[in-house]
Amino acid sequence: MAAVGNRLGDATSPYLLQHADNPVHWQPWDDRALALAREQGKPILLSIGYSACHWCHVMAHESFEDPAIARLMNERFINIKVDREERPDLDRIYQTAHQLLTRRPGGWPLTLVLTPDDQTPVFAGTYFPPDTRGGMPGFADVLRQVDEAIRSQPQAVADQNRALRHALGRLAHAPADGGDAALGNAPLRAARDALADSFDRVHGGFGAAPKFPHPGGIERLLRHYALTLVTGDGPDRDALHMACHTLRRMALGGIYDQVGGGFARYSVDEYWMIPHFEKMLCDNALLLGLYADAWHATGDGLYARVVQETAEWVRAEMERPEGGYCTSLDADSEGGEGRYYLWTPDEVRELLDEDEWRLVEHRFGLDEPANFEGRWHLHVQASFSESARRLGRPREQVVALWQSARQKLQRARGQRVRPGRDDKVLTAWNGLMIAALARAGRLLDEPAWTASALRALGFLRERLADDQGRLYASWRAGRAAHQACLEDYAYLLEGVLECLQSEWSDDRLGFALHLADTLLERFQDKDEGGFWMTADDHEPLIHRPRPLADDSLPSGNAVALRALQRLGHLLGEPRYLEAVARGLRAAAGAIARMPEAHASLLTALEEYLYPPEIVVIRGAPEVTGPWRTRALKYYTPNRLVFALPADAAPPGVLSGRQTEGAAPAAWVCSGKTCRAPVRSLDELERVLAHPDFRSMD
Known part of the structure; x- marks a missing residue:
């Protein structure tokens, strides 16, 4: 040849x-x-x-x-x-x-x-x-x-x-695990303490520069705080502080695009000031969902604003017209790194009126030395309250001034040569963004975000699956390519479960079951438990990985286990729950040695020890809305809420949960224990106020 x-x-x-x-x-x-x-x-x-x-x-x-x-x-x-x-x-x-x-x-x-x-x-x-x-x-x-x-x-x-x-x-082999005895809650506390040891209490984040967001670690701290609220071990307010301080400093830093929304991959300095300017769909999916959770936990408007702006960026710059999301924006434009995002004070002043300019100059320190190659990358130096005092204006007026200035900066920046966009659609990364937008849309009551997630899910089902329902990893220019891996199935399954919580569909549940069954049939290690990265009919390679630890993304095993566990509890399906138990036993040794490196697996472990609370509401959508709103009122990350139309016909234990007449009803279950059906909103309020949050330990 x-x-x-x-x-x-x-x-x-x-x-x-x-x-x-x-x-x-x-x-x-x-x-x-x-x-x-x-x-x-x-x-x-x-x-x-x-x-x-x-x-x-x-x-x-x-x-x-x-x-x-x-x-x-x-x-x-x-x-x-x-x-x-x-x-x-x-x-x-x-x-x-x-x-x-x-x-x-x-x-x-x-x-x-x-x-x-x-x-x-x-x-x-x-x-x-x-x-x-x-x-x-x-x-x-x-x-x-x-x-x-x-x-x-x-x-x-x-x-x-x-x-x-x-x-x-x-x-390729699971390390010795110690059996069921190793599946206790000690790693949850050990991970929290390890994160505290590396926490930067001044600037937020973990470790020294370069600084990555590490959304898995932040989520672990938020969930640890929530867990201590109901187990009698807290509240662990320092865990909440570490998570929120990091999220706040990133939101005010240059790693966050103050003009256009969305996050760059990481910061080259300890202050979150200067990023490596590439923007990745996967990073923004993880952070979008995380900021939505932080808003849910605290009610802090800064987090809601970041979610809003980042969702707008995704829909404006990453969403394809027919559905699905592109992969990334380049760090470079016009031959220079970050050039699209940089300003000079003169450029900014020419675009704004005098009041807007005075605010932007003070808020972003444009009267101070340039921070990137002779130009300014916007990094918040003064809060809105500080600027309000400086300008002698009410805070609400200052916020409004920034919104008008931001729109002008957006329009001007949009005339520049844009960074290159990688417009391929990746199944795994789309699964992450589908989950994030569906959850954020549900929590912040933004139906357009949910609609975007559902449209993307439809695109993947139509363009990235073959006649047998096996997934492809990538799609571009009308062509799907490459056999899907563990992350494609696991991330997409989690995205489908989030969509089901936002808008129920029996067909969508059927797709979730197909993904789950494919994980068990094609990816599961039948000998030791857990999941291989590649399917049993994948191209032979020199090594068959078994991803347990998180890297820039949550591990495929972690997401597969927590999604299967939630689906297993929803449907009462023992096959899924048994696969979770075997997978956690196979990973227990690795978790015990370095729990903080397995933050996503710890979510699966936490929900194994403290089974998720499943709230199923049946009735017409026009009357069940307040019921779902009440169930979502507080940050309860172990609670899943599904609102099923009265005519839905799901399989498993859900099939027996029917309403009597037109009146709505709710079933609240934890693990294998379900309460009697709830027939009034006041009664639901009382039941949810006293969760059955018992450890299997």
């Missing part, structure tokens, strides 16, 4: 298409490329990145567009490009391999050299400059040295590969 040049022109991924004109003979990861490597006996140069990645762009410009480096790559390697968002399975495997080989965390671009016969990594790194610079070896020199080492030291390569495969194999 002869080389066929650069084959990325037919890709669905915008990231791969960015490299379609490189002089490098890039191949997609497919049977044809792997066969080419075997037949020519050339090692594989594997490069993994994504379209919004700044350093991926830098390396592409410096090295992959350089004719001399491209010639070297083409002569000595079969070069494969992978979009880590389309192939999270490959990314996880080779990020893990990078960490084992280098003893350092990886990142993007991820650069590896693989053996041609079995795709085992021989060498791993991330970004390399084209020539030796700042103590970093040049990419061309690295390629020559690695190629020569493979040719001259075959036994050493074989020994290293054998050791790496052994290490990967060990990771």
Whole structure:
């Protein structure tokens, strides 16, 4: 088989298409490329990145567009490009391999050299400059040295590969767990204490710069606070403070887009001032839902404003007309990082009237030194109350001034060259945003957000599932691609459950059951419990991951377990609850060693120990509205509320919960215990005021 040049022109991924004109003979990861490597006996140069990645762009410009480096790559390697968002399975495997080989965390671009016969990594790194610079070896020199080492030291390569495969194999098995005795509530407290140890009590967040939001840790603190309210161990107000202080500082910082709404990926400093400017759908989904929960827990208007502005940004810039959400916005525009978001004081002053300018100058410190490459990235320096005192105006007038100024800044910024948008639709990330918008719409009574979530769900069901209902991972330009992984099914199942709480549909419940059954049939580890990242009929790879710990996203096992547990309690389905118990036992050892790294799994553990309270309301929507409003009145994260029309015909235990005549009724259950049907709103009020929140422990 002869080389066929650069084959990325037919890709669905915008990231791969960015490299379609490189002089490098890039191949997609497919049977044809792997066969080419075997037949020519050339090692594989594997490069993994994504379209919004700044350093991926830098390396592409410096090295992959350089004719001399491209010639070297083409002569000595079969070069494969992978979009880590389309192939999270490959990314996880080779990020893990990078960490084992280098003893350092990886990142993007991820650069590896693989053996041609079995795709085992021989060498791993991330970004390399084209020539030796700042103590970093040049990419061309690295390629020559690695190629020569493979040719001259075959036994050493074989020994290293054998050791790496052994290490990967060990990771594939669940660690010793201690059985049911390990499933106590001690990890819940241990995670809270570990988060407190790393908490920045001045600026919020955890650890030092660069600072990531870590929404899983913040959610764990909110839930821990809520748990202590009803178990007699609290209230743990410091847990609430750590969560809320972090959310407030992020909302006032530059990691939050003060003009357009939405969050960047992380902050390069401890103050949340200067972000890495890329905006990812997944990060904003997690934070949108989290801020909605924080508003529900505290009533703080700042959190509601952040939810409103972020939801507006999602719908304006990320939602597709036919439904579904795009993946990301680039960090760069016009050849510079963050250029779209930066201002000079003169630019701002020209757009605003005098009162608006005085407020914006004071609120954002535009009379102070520039904070990013000679320009200003907006970061709140003074609260509305402080500005009100400074300007001698009522606070409400100051807030109104900012709203009018913000609209003018939005319109002006909209005329700039926009950052590139990765417009592919990812099933997993859409599942996260569907869940977030459905929950936020329900809690803040914004039907348009719920409608957006339901439209996206319909898009995924129509465009990203085959005739048998098996999911694809990605869709773009009319083409679905790549077999879905654990996260696709788990995140989408959680999104469907949130949609069911917002608007019941028997058909939608049927889809949830299909997703749940596919998890059990195709992804479950039938021997040890828990779930593999890939299905049992997935392409064979060098490693089959079992994701337990959170990274930038909640682990697939965690979301699968908590969604199955909620669905199991809703329907009284023992198959789902047994899978949860086995999965938690399989993860118990990992949780015990580092509970704070498994924050999402701790939600599943918490709801195993303290089963969720399921409130099912039956009746006509026009009369059940107040009932659902009352059930959602307080922040009770372990409570799920479903309002079913009188004519709904769901399966399982729900089928027996019927109303008598036109009057509504409610059933309140916790675990396997249900109270007698509630027939009046006053009675529902009394029942919900005294939850049956008993531990199985």
